[in-house]
Amino acid sequence: MSSRKKTLLKVIILGDSGVGKTSLMQQFVNNKFSQQYKATIGADFLTKEIQIDNNKSVTLQIWDTAGQERFQSLGVAFYRGADCCVLCFDVTNEKSLNNLTSWKDEFLVQSNVSNPQDFPFIIIGNKIDVDDSKKIPSLQKKLHNITHNQLGGLNYPVFETSAKDSVNVEAAFEVVAKMALQQEELNAANGGDVNDDYNDAINIHLGSESSSCC
Amino acid sequence: MGSETLTEQRPPNRPVELARSKSSTLSYSALIEYSENWMDDSFQLEKSQVLLDEPELIVEDDDGDIQPRHNTQDDKREPVNIANLELADSQYTCDELLMNITSPTREVVTNEKRRILWPKLLLAGHAADKLEKPGSLLSTPSVASHANFSPDSFLENLDCVDLPPHKDEDQVKLDIQRSFTMLSHIQSISASTNASPSASVNVSASAGASFNGGAGVSASASASASASVTSSCALSSTEMLEKGCSSFTTIISPSDIKFLKKILSNLIIKVLRRYPSLNYYQGYHDIASIVLLVCYDSKHAELTEEDIDQDLAFSILEKLTVFHLRDFMISEISLSVNHLRLIPAILENADRQLFELIKQTSNSFLMSSGKRYDYIFLQGLSSILTLFSHDLSNLSHILTAWDFILSYGSVFSNVYIYSAALLVFKSQIWEKLSLSSQAEEADFENVDPDAVHAAISPAALFDGINDKQWNLVLIKAKALIEQQQPWAKKMENSKWTWDKWFVEHNPHSVLLTTSAIDAPKNESFFAKYSNLLDPDNHALSELVQAQDDEVTKQTLDEIQEQQAFFAEEDELNGSMDSSEYEYHSDTETSNINSLSSSLTLNTSSSLYKITSAGAIFKNLFSRNHDDEEKKLVIRNKNWFMSRNFYKFSIAVGVIGFVIHFLLIKNGSGQFFYRQMLASSAVTEIKNVIGDVGVILGNLISTPQTHSPNVLQVGTGTLRNTLYGIGS
Numbered sequence: 001m002s003s004r005k006k007t008l009l010k011v012i013i014l015g016d017s018g019v020g021k022t023s024l025m026q027q028f029v030n031n032k033f034s035q036q037y038k039a040t041i042g043a044d045f046l047t048k049e050i051q052i053d054n055n056k057s058v059t060l061q062i063w064d065t066a067g068q069e070r071f072q073s074l075g076v077a078f079y080r081g082a083d084c085c086v087l088c089f090d091v092t093n094e095k096s097l098n099n100l101t102s103w104k105d106e107f108l109v110q111s112n113v114s115n116p117q118d119f120p121f122i123i124i125g126n127k128i129d130v131d132d133s134k135k136i137p138s139l140q141k142k143l144h145n146i147t148h149n150q151l152g153g154l155n156y157p158v159f160e161t162s163a164k165d166s167v168n169v170e171a172a173f174e175v176v177a178k179m180a181l182q183q184e185e186l187n188a189a190n191g192g193d194v195n196d197d198y199n200d201a202i203n204i205h206l207g208s209e210s211s212s213c214c
Numbered sequence: 215m216g217s218e219t220l221t222e223q224r225p226p227n228r229p230v231e232l233a234r235s236k237s238s239t240l241s242y243s244a245l246i247e248y249s250e251n252w253m254d255d256s257f258q259l260e261k262s263q264v265l266l267d268e269p270e271l272i273v274e275d276d277d278g279d280i281q282p283r284h285n286t287q288d289d290k291r292e293p294v295n296i297a298n299l300e301l302a303d304s305q306y307t308c309d310e311l312l313m314n315i316t317s318p319t320r321e322v323v324t325n326e327k328r329r330i331l332w333p334k335l336l337l338a339g340h341a342a343d344k345l346e347k348p349g350s351l352l353s354t355p356s357v358a359s360h361a362n363f364s365p366d367s368f369l370e371n372l373d374c375v376d377l378p379p380h381k382d383e384d385q386v387k388l389d390i391q392r393s394f395t396m397l398s399h400i401q402s403i404s405a406s407t408n409a410s411p412s413a414s415v416n417v418s419a420s421a422g423a424s425f426n427g428g429a430g431v432s433a434s435a436s437a438s439a440s441a442s443v444t445s446s447c448a449l450s451s452t453e454m455l456e457k458g459c460s461s462f463t464t465i466i467s468p469s470d471i472k473f474l475k476k477i478l479s480n481l482i483i484k485v486l487r488r489y490p491s492l493n494y495y496q497g498y499h500d501i502a503s504i505v506l507l508v509c510y511d512s513k514h515a516e517l518t519e520e521d522i523d524q525d526l527a528f529s530i531l532e533k534l535t536v537f538h539l540r541d542f543m544i545s546e547i548s549l550s551v552n553h554l555r556l557i558p559a560i561l562e563n564a565d566r567q568l569f570e571l572i573k574q575t576s577n578s579f580l581m582s583s584g585k586r587y588d589y590i591f592l593q594g595l596s597s598i599l600t601l602f603s604h605d606l607s608n609l610s611h612i613l614t615a616w617d618f619i620l621s622y623g624s625v626f627s628n629v630y631i632y633s634a635a636l637l638v639f640k641s642q643i644w645e646k647l648s649l650s651s652q653a654e655e656a657d658f659e660n661v662d663p664d665a666v667h668a669a670i671s672p673a674a675l676f677d678g679i680n681d682k683q684w685n686l687v688l689i690k691a692k693a694l695i696e697q698q699q700p701w702a703k704k705m706e707n708s709k710w711t712w713d714k715w716f717v718e719h720n721p722h723s724v725l726l727t728t729s730a731i732d733a734p735k736n737e738s739f740f741a742k743y744s745n746l747l748d749p750d751n752h753a754l755s756e757l758v759q760a761q762d763d764e765v766t767k768q769t770l771d772e773i774q775e776q777q778a779f780f781a782e783e784d785e786l787n788g789s790m791d792s793s794e795y796e797y798h799s800d801t802e803t804s805n806i807n808s809l810s811s812s813l814t815l816n817t818s819s820s821l822y823k824i825t826s827a828g829a830i831f832k833n834l835f836s837r838n839h840d841d842e843e844k845k846l847v848i849r850n851k852n853w854f855m856s857r858n859f860y861k862f863s864i865a866v867g868v869i870g871f872v873i874h875f876l877l878i879k880n881g882s883g884q885f886f887y888r889q890m891l892a893s894s895a896v897t898e899i900k901n902v903i904g905d906v907g908v909i910l911g912n913l914i915s916t917p918q919t920h921s922p923n924v925l926q927v928g929t930g931t932l933r934n935t936l937y938g939i940g941s
Contacts, residue, residue, distance in 0.1 A: 017496070018388040036395040039388075039496045041596035041604060044671060045664065061664065068385055068496045070547055077577050077592050 007058045009180035010081050012111075014103045015088030016096035017067030020126040023163035024088065025064045028173050033164050040066045043078040052177050060177055072106055079111035083187075084120045084180035086172075091125045091160065092134045097142060100154055114190060120179035121156040123147070124172055129162040323617055328508050329526060335620040336533040337740040380486035382494035389499040390479045394471050477522055478503055485531055491755035492535065492543040495550075497600040501539070504603045504612060505531045536746050536754065537728035538625045541720075542599050544758050549723065549765045552715045553598055553629060555589040559711035560633040564694060568640055570656045571649075572670065575663040586779060588772075589711065594632045597672045601628060605672035611684045618688050624731035625724060627695060634690035635675050638683065643669045700732050719768035722761045 013021045022037045029046040045063040052058060063078055065071070085107050089096040100123065108116045125143070128135075136142060147154050157179075159172035323331070380386075482502045486494055509527040541549045558576075561569040573579055578588040596604045602615045619627045636643070644651055646669045647661055668674055679687075698705055701712045716723050725731070728743050745753040 017385060018391070037392065038395050038604060039392050039499070041497045041599060042592055044673060045668070066496060070493065070495050073547060074551070074592055074595075077590065080577060080581075 007056075007181065007184060008061055009058050009083045009177060009184055010061045010063065011084045011086060011176055011180055012063045012065065012079055012082045012107065013086045013088060014065055014107060015067060015086075015124075016090070016093070016099050016103075019067065019088045019090040019093065019096050020163050021067065021088050022064050024086075024124065024126060024161065024169060025062050027163040027166055027169050029062065031166070033166070040064055042066060042071065042074070050174070050177055052174060052181065056181075058177055058181060060173065060180070062173075073110075075106065076110040076112075079107060082107075082111050082113065083183040084122065084176050085111075086122050086124055086176060087154070087156075088124045088126055090127050091136060091139060092127055092130050094136045094142070097125075097136060097139075097146065100146065104154060114187065115183075120183050121154065122172065122176055122179065123154060123156050123158045125158065125160045126163055128160045128167060129165045323613070325508050325613075326511070328613065328617070329511070329523070332508065332530055332616075332620055333526065333533075335623060335735070336530060336537065337735065337737075377487040378490070380483065380490055380494065382486065383483060385496065386479065386482050386486070386494055386499065389496055390475050390482075393478055393499050393503050394474055474503075474506065477519075477524065478506055481506060481524065481527055481531060484528055485535055488532070488749055489536065489754060491758045492540065493545060495542055495547075495599060497596060497604055498535075498539070498543075500600040500603040501534070502531055504601075504616065505534070507609070508613070532747065537743065538724055540728070540758070541625075541724045541761070544761045544765065546762060546765050546769075548769055549720060549761065550595070550599060551590060551592070552720065552723070552765075552768075553625070553725070554591045554594055555715060556626075556629040556712070557591045557594055557633050557636075558589045559705075559707055560629060560694060560698065561636065562707050562711075563698060563705050564633065565637055565640065567656055568636060568643075571643075571658050571661065571666065574658040575661055575666040577663075580663065582779075585783065586776075593667060593671045594629070597632055597676075598628050601625070602631065602676075605676050606679070606684075607676075608679070608681075608684075611679065611681070614684070614688065618691065622695070622731055623733075623735040624729045626699075626729065626731040627691065630691040630694050630698075631687060634694055635687045636670060637694075638687050638690055639675055646674070695731070715768070719771070720761065720764045722757060722764060 013025060015021055017039070022040055023033060025046055026037065027033055029048045043063055043065045045061050047059055047061045049057060049059045063082075065075065065078065085104070087100045087103050089100055104121060108119065111119075113119045125139070143158060147156065147158060157175055159168050159175070161168040161172055163169060478499065482494070482499060485502075486492065505527050506522065509523045509530070511521055511523065535543070541553060558569055558572050561572065572591065573587050574584070576587060576590065578586050578590060601612075601619055603612050606612045606615065615631060618631065619625060641651070647665055649655070649658075649661070702708045702717065705712070716725055720726070728746070733739055745751050746757065747754075
């Protein structure tokens, strides 16, 4: 990792069933959309190489996961070594919005990341192409409550996207890539081992926390 | 040979076939006769319907499908069929089907035939028969109204609406929206592709005439791929494919699919409401959709409700669910994981090199620096849970897989098929990973685990698979089963794989009961389990409960095993120097944390789990308590202390997990805890918990240094949770 070879960044997409995780990944990686994606069972990834910042080339390895709660416990097998986590909800489905916190918690428990307190997350509200009448009423307020809640709030960057019409998808993943790169460098500086001792990780990174996102 | 087929008019085809494969015709009618034995009067109606269907079946075959066979093949097939006849009685359906599937010159299994064979293989008619009694919810309409069947009245009569909704119905709705993608796929291909495969294989040309584009595309694939193969093989596979797809060519309009989705939804919800103790999983909808397609009998150009035998679909799906898919539908997913673990275990016996690749790139192996391997193999998840219906894009492949699985009467064959696929495509996998093909090479330390994940996933494995390859997979699977079954007797690794995961821990698994591969599937076998289908009887929910308990016990046992392993490791490596020890145990602990959370989280999906975990924990402790009193006098005090401390540590671990579950799972509680934790005290709590391990560790830094380490696992998990929630 210290060598300037290709940087591989592992990104996990989480969220309730049917919010459009597969569509987002497909839209970003293959620039296509279909109404007919099968329900995801287990997890699979696609990779895409992109340029960020000063023309630095990174490879995003994007893991698409199953949304049904039943499969959540298998996450531990897939989350290992993640550099960024995308929390998805459906702007027409309030429950999926309210579940974001538990997705985040479950991710932190299972991934065993070294810096749970400042691990990079990003929130994506998908399906903005859908008619306004079907959207969550006063979405912005609710979103604000969730992201700015002092008590374990999800104070992360939020993107509203449409995987169908390819709105904001690229932009969101560019931020994902930047945040993931930061995390990757952090880990590299830290000895490159994701299983570093908690206390060390916390002590070292607490200072840099505020600058890491948002 | 092909030209003969082409010029031949269809009507004579069938009679020729009937005359030729006498034995198969014989067994076919014998089969119907066989079914009679189980059918009481109430089922006579259905049976006569079946018999009436038969001429129709021939007619339909004649205009729908071609039978490109000729007489020279008869001599070859004859012995096979005679062998079948000898095995007649109870098993011949299975054997016939199986022989047929795995023989290079196979006969086509039509969906008409499947509609008769599958219920037999699932003993569908029989079990329902046992249950017929007045007042029974489902039996009444399914028996009485068959002749003048109307789905609407059926649904109303059925009262599935009256039954309380199943908890997973929302998920079902979501998945229904994404069902039948395969059909829309075929539709899109048929719109854009002109099915005119290379003329070198004559049959393909005729295929193009009567079949949809999906079939045509695959046919051309198989034609080009099988250039070097004997023509009879290419012939039969093409033929297979046509048969498989033929019935579905008409139902590809969007409105038809919409209609099918509605029926599918009814079907799934009917089964779920009837068996509320079973949990729905994503992928079950794929299974149900295949059942529905097989029960679809195209009579008209446009799809109508009469074309789908919904009673039959329900009957097939119900049995499939209760007898074969039950393991996947208990509260926990870890039993499904046990099924998947059999795949590396099968490979361990079949191909050491492939096994080593999978082993050395597995999570458990990497995280324990190569000292442990838990056989967990999640890549095959979707194939195993859906009996391949999620991952194969060619419908006829799915149907032959099901023929294979059902003729063994066991979902055990499921994992054999996946293993066989890995074996058949081994060279492809090696190519993808750019590995040297040297046979003795068995060191895969530098192979990227993610690349391996991709290469052995169904998406890569089954992408563009042609008929010939799929046939090879099934033949290989059959060979594996013959080599390895019964596992406990024949396989060296049985002791720490099959025996441990199933015989010891999960004796109620379908693999040891209703879907056992070695059990003779006869009337008495199913009579034993028919009470599971009785809604008035709690046999099924009790069974599911028992299975839940079993698998929870297994999970806890495995955690303990794991902790003992790391404790041992620690003892081996650990130095007596306490400062060094602390450093060591700290890093070690985070390792254990991640490993044990992998295991525990398998059990984390319900509060029920907590209570049953608590029960086990109580057992552990009450026994412990007895020990204490009886042996206190004679035990060396030191030894006693450390021993109990060890148990105590495990207990703290378990408590830690329980609290963790409560925090994570209890929605309302979560808020409270979060609030509590969000206060400034949170850091202190974290510190305290972090310290407890160390303090206690120092307190008892006797030679048995593993105890504090184990304790730290528990506190570590708590810490984990707190960080998760506190942050």
